[in-house]
Amino acid sequence: MLAHTSTKLNLKHLKNKKAMALSDCIQCWDTPCTCGWDYKDWDGKTLSKHIADITQYRTKKEAEFIISWAASYVRNHKNWTDKPKE
Numbered sequence: 001m002l003a004h005t006s007t008k009l010n011l012k013h014l015k016n017k018k019a020m021a022l023s024d025c026i027q028c029w030d031t032p033c034t035c036g037w038d039y040k041d042w043d044g045k046t047l048s049k050h051i052a053d054i055t056q057y058r059t060k061k062e063a064e065f066i067i068s069w070a071a072s073y074v075r076n077h078k079n080w081t082d083k084p085k086e
């Protein structure tokens with residue numbers, strides 16, 4: 001009986017944890033964040049490695065294309081300015 005109660009408590013704890021969704025981004029509410037807010041304080045090297053890492057299930061050629069396309073996307077779209085977003 002005690003074990004059963006304990007299981008219930010554990011499930012309740014997990015549900016509460018999910019409801020709180022501590023990993024949701026406070027800006028876009030996506031998990032993982034898709035707007036960049038959660039990564040805004042990462043240093044450039046760590047963020048670059050993360051971006052590269054998420055292409056690692058592609059071929060090397062595809063990964064290089066995706067990353068160069070991402071660079072041109074940054075260059076050509078107005079979401080990015082010379083000043084960091086507040």
Ligand SMILES: [Zn+2]
Pocket residue numbers: 025026027028029030033034035036037038
């Ligand atoms: Zn976000």
